[in-house]
Amino acid sequence: METIVAQNVGVDISKSTLDVHLHPAGIARQFANDANGIKALLGWLGDRDIARIVFEPTGPYHHRLERRLGDAGLPLAKVNPLQARRFAQAAGAHAKTDAIDAAMLARMGALLTPPVRQITSEAIDDMRELHIARLALIKDRTAARNREHACRSPLLKRHAAQRLTRIDRQIAAIDAALNARLQTDPELVSRFEILISIPGVGALTAMIMLIEMPELGQLESKQVASLAGLAPQARDSRQYRGKRHIRGGRAVLSQALYMPALVATRFNVDLKAKYQTMVTAGKPPKVAITAIMRKLIVLANTLLKADRKWINKAA
Template sequence: MPGQAITIGIDISKDHLDVALYPGGETRRFLNARSGHTALLRWLGKQVVARIVFEATGPYHRDLERRLEQAGLPFAKVNPRQARRFAEATGKLAKTDRVDALMLARFGVLLEPQSRPARSENLVQLAELVAGRRILIKDRTATLNRLKTLGQELLKRHARHRLRQIEAHLTSLNVAIDAVIAADPVLTRRLAILTSIPGLGEITAQALIADMPELGTMDERQTAALAGLAPITRQSGKWQGKSFIQGGRSHLRQALYMPALVAMRFNPDLKSRYDALVTRGKHAKVAITAVMRRLVVIANALLRDDRTWTPKVA
């Protein structure tokens, strides 16, 4: 129907974009390159677009995301696992590029995922550098553990040499991360706000900025859920199971664990929260998770209000 708003699903691969309209079911294929993006935007210019839905695909969606933002088109980037579960729930077991595009369009109509702005170029660079640092830190831990079990002197020398390489690479990455943040006033301000929270050091604050750019735009439950720190209730009839955390961004939970331990010692508000939970009989790990959740919720609130942390007045 002319003038009717449509939802568009885009299945993204390295070489192609498979595009589907809903309602209507029309599909088209474009190159996943600048020329293909231009052709897609020209075609979309003839439509009344309510929402464009695509899966997060790492490097393959970034250029398209930037072009959609520049064109002022509303889009939502969804978790691939969530999209696949939706397809299974609707009985769509076949998996082709065309089917996936149609499924994403229908996903957008029924669930109305929230549109969020694309990341700035500086934020994209920061996220890549922070991810690289995370990989190096894992490599360092694995090499240190391996060094403890080695018997051959040659292998020990190789391991020590690898550790020196890792340390050098970490140093250069940290310099690059500092430079990216210093060159961007918005990132600089966000870092200053986050590091004002007792327990949050620069490395954790950088990880939050890079891996959770939505901070400052959500409510408390959305924030906790995105970090995988929202307790999931299990209840059926008279049966009541234990709540647990699940999903979300696991590397953020890992990044928040040590800061939570530090905050329990030096942040009076969070220390009192931890002590109260333990006094009520909660397991220490449950109480630590609650502190982690509170940390990320505080970070979201401070960024939303554009203010640094201040202690509560008794």
């Protein structure tokens, strides 16, 4: 009786092509990165036993492929490009071509078994695109403010002020579009209302939490803290015990949690007590704030998992 071996599929995505490799079968093919090419890829995969399809995010070029494969019910594993490159280096692959990269992604899927995750909803996809544009405008606004402050010429100051006015209008338009898109998805609205019930978490922070971590409510506490980049990482070796540091994770999310954590140290009874206990015990304020950020994201995950809003114990 023939044994069917599950295949790990590596897909290297470029603007015009999809290089595909099956491991351990060792079969490689190339498809066009368009609607017809993706349809042909789905047909080629056919009834194969697929363990996971491993690919790297490539901006606008991977979106259509991810959506079509996800809608077809295939197991998708989107991996960090830096992690994939380091795996290739560790495997001794010095050459780099699209076909080699596809093979390396397939091998990485077999050896490291990156987690398979469901694709996000179309609403989240649309909101993420808007949020990325908003982040770019925030950077533009900071640069324009710096130019306005540094300029001596009245003309240049006027140009900078006009630019700031345009940026503010564009940010306001994106905020309105984000809210409008949110309202089209009742489940997202329910999750949003739970998040904003937490003292310190405003509308924008709740939006970012939904966009940057759609898995919230489906994870364990340690997983949430790690994904957010707020879990202390050990640096120990034999008798040496190094200081714990946070690193990695989803930087946009962790940055968005900083100000809500500050607010929570004043208005959230539980988190205020936690912060004061840590500071009284001699912890640096920055370390205490990081702990509150971690508590916030864990609290959000717990409330979403229980499908309930935050309740003020002092009430």
